[in-house]
Amino acid sequence: MTSENNRPDADILIVGGGLSGTLLAVHLLRLPGQRRIVIVESRSELGRGEAYSATDPGHTLNGNAARMSVDPDDADDLTRWLAEFIAAGGWPESDEQHAPVAELFAPRGIFGLYVQQRLAEAQALGAPYGSTVEHVRSEVMDLQTEASGIRLTLADNTRLSGRFAVLATGMFAAARTPQHGSNDLNAAAVDPWDIEGMRRLDPEGRVLIIGSGLTMVDALVSLEKAGHRGPIDVFSRHGLLPHVRRQPPAWPDFLAADHSIRSTRQLVRALREQCDQALAQGIDWQAPLDTVRVHIPRLWSQATDLQRRQFVRHVRPWWESHHHRSPPPSAQLLDRLLQAGRLSIHAASLQAVLDRNPGQVRISVRHRAEEQLTQVSGAALINSTGIQYDWRRVDRALTRQLLARGLVQPGPLALGIAADPGGAVLDAGGRVSGRLFAMGPPLRGLWWESTAVTDVALQAKALAARLRSLQEG
Numbered sequence: 493m494t495s496e497n498n499r500p501d502a503d504i505l506i507v508g509g510g511l512s513g514t515l516l517a518v519h520l521l522r523l524p525g526q527r528r529i530v531i532v533e534s535r536s537e538l539g540r541g542e543a544y545s546a547t548d549p550g551h552t553l554n555g556n557a558a559r560m561s562v563d564p565d566d567a568d569d570l571t572r573w574l575a576e577f578i579a580a581g582g583w584p585e586s587d588e589q590h591a592p593v594a595e596l597f598a599p600r601g602i603f604g605l606y607v608q609q610r611l612a613e614a615q616a617l618g619a620p621y622g623s624t625v626e627h628v629r630s631e632v633m634d635l636q637t638e639a640s641g642i643r644l645t646l647a648d649n650t651r652l653s654g655r656f657a658v659l660a661t662g663m664f665a666a667a668r669t670p671q672h673g674s675n676d677l678n679a680a681a682v683d684p685w686d687i688e689g690m691r692r693l694d695p696e697g698r699v700l701i702i703g704s705g706l707t708m709v710d711a712l713v714s715l716e717k718a719g720h721r722g723p724i725d726v727f728s729r730h731g732l733l734p735h736v737r738r739q740p741p742a743w744p745d746f747l748a749a750d751h752s753i754r755s756t757r758q759l760v761r762a763l764r765e766q767c768d769q770a771l772a773q774g775i776d777w778q779a780p781l782d783t784v785r786v787h788i789p790r791l792w793s794q795a796t797d798l799q800r801r802q803f804v805r806h807v808r809p810w811w812e813s814h815h816h817r818s819p820p821p822s823a824q825l826l827d828r829l830l831q832a833g834r835l836s837i838h839a840a841s842l843q844a845v846l847d848r849n850p851g852q853v854r855i856s857v858r859h860r861a862e863e864q865l866t867q868v869s870g871a872a873l874i875n876s877t878g879i880q881y882d883w884r885r886v887d888r889a890l891t892r893q894l895l896a897r898g899l900v901q902p903g904p905l906a907l908g909i910a911a912d913p914g915g916a917v918l919d920a921g922g923r924v925s926g927r928l929f930a931m932g933p934p935l936r937g938l939w940w941e942s943t944a945v946t947d948v949a950l951q952a953k954a955l956a957a958r959l960r961s962l963q964e965g
């Protein structure tokens with residue numbers, strides 16, 4: 493792309509066209525005023541990212557349709573879209589869940605289609621204003637700030653200029669084994685979503701899975717689809733499994749009524765009391781827990797680093813397993829595997845990948861509260877340890893360059909990058925950028941919960957409004 497008359501290539505450059513970047517474009521296109529939006533995304537399609545590129549119907553959203561609208565002002569948006577999609581024959585297996593549309597757990601690949609349709613509609617809305625969105629398929633390798641805006645360098649050395657840029661780069665796959673580089677684990681591991689790859693495994697072979705969260709649950713679905721019939725051993729530090737998501741009734745928003753709760757300890761105590769009260773009335777503990785979610789960003793951003801560390805150390809495993817819950821169809825499979833004795837969960841942390849030959853892996857683990865290491869062998873290894881939020885440990889050109897140029901600084905607890913509450917990034921000297929913004933998972937340190945559909949949808953709307961006023965200002 494070239495600039496004519498020193499006019500930048502775009503008003504707004506968006507780096508990453510997953511859910512975050514695409515929803516930001518949707519909101520920008522819907523707003524009055526002309527703006528040229530360029531999304532640089534290495535994948536072939538916008539609106540999908542890792543999560544919504546899933547092709548198997550068994551890899552579903554972890555919330556029902558009523559909870560997963562991308563429109564913060566219209567909670568029924570997905571339910572209505574899904575009803576039409578099902579009526580048009582788009583998801584014939586939906587009746588297997590025996591639930592009304594609002595309560596269905598849709599395949600993530602179908603959710604990606606929903607996001608893409610909302611983008612297409614927004615393009616039509618923006619056209620009369622002269623607004624456009626273009627997908628440039630490449631990876632952004634470098635970013636520089638200039639007096640008049642931002643300049644991106646792409647993988648083929650093409651340069652792109654824009655008045656503003658937004659980092660919507662999403663989550664980076666986990667690169668962690670504590671004592672060993674990620675490469676040992678990742679090189680030995682089968683992708684949790686690669687059903688084709690799993691078909692090539694010995695169907696009777698023992699599969700070892702590292703991590704016991706929702707990615708592990710997806711991996712069980714993938715193995716099942718691939719026809720695996722052998723034993724599965726799951727290793728995670730605490731051995732906690734995600735609870736199944738139920739549909740609890742409404743519960744009073746106790747945190748809205750009590751702003752004195754600030755510390756982790758106060759929060760946990762109050763939540764326990766609320767759960768006990770609910771259980772005493774025969775009401776699901778998930779009801780009070782679900783009221784906490786909207787307050788997490790406020791509580792996290794008010795907390796000191798010490799309190800945040802306490803939360804991460806003591807509450808996080810519990811929070812992950814209770815809050816990030818499993819969709820019922822996958823949870824049923826997990827229960828079946830446990831009951832059949834094929835699935836074993838171990839509270840043990842990976843220490844090393846000792847051998848990784850095709851069809852044969854050997855790892856060493858340390859069981860909780862045990863000193864000695866145990867060696868375990870299997871036919872395959874799956875890495876479901878999640879996400880690397882520390883940008884200093886992410887092995888990508890753009891993140892390295894941004895840190896090296898001092899254009900960003902690590903966020904609280906080194907989770908993602910630092911930004912002001914409206915998403916303007918802070919440079920290494922703590923100055924708030926007037927041109928560079930971030931949204932979604934890179935703001936993990938700012939909000940703690942900055943990843944789920946509802947988080948991203950809210951941020952996209954607010955950031956679009958901010959960019960509009962900057963553009964007009």
Ligand SMILES: Cc1cc2nc3c(=O)[nH]c(=O)nc-3n(C[C@H](O)[C@H](O)[C@H](O)COP(=O)(O)OP(=O)(O)OC[C@H]3O[C@@H](n4cnc5c(N)ncnc54)[C@H](O)[C@@H]3O)c2cc1C
Nearest residue numbers: 508510511512541543553554631632661662663932944945
């Ligand atoms: C497997 C999985 C399942 C999930 N399931 C749910 C769920 O059920 N419910 C829920 O609420 N949330 C779920 N999430 C969380 C959440 O919805 C996603 O993480 C969401 O996709 C975040 O959107 P994003 O666009 O910020 O990131 P991503 O989807 O990760 O997209 C970022 C995009 O940026 C691109 N990119 C990155 N760097 C560059 C670069 N330098 N140049 C060009 N392009 C770049 C990547 O190619 C990628 O497509 C899930 C996440 C995952 C990974």
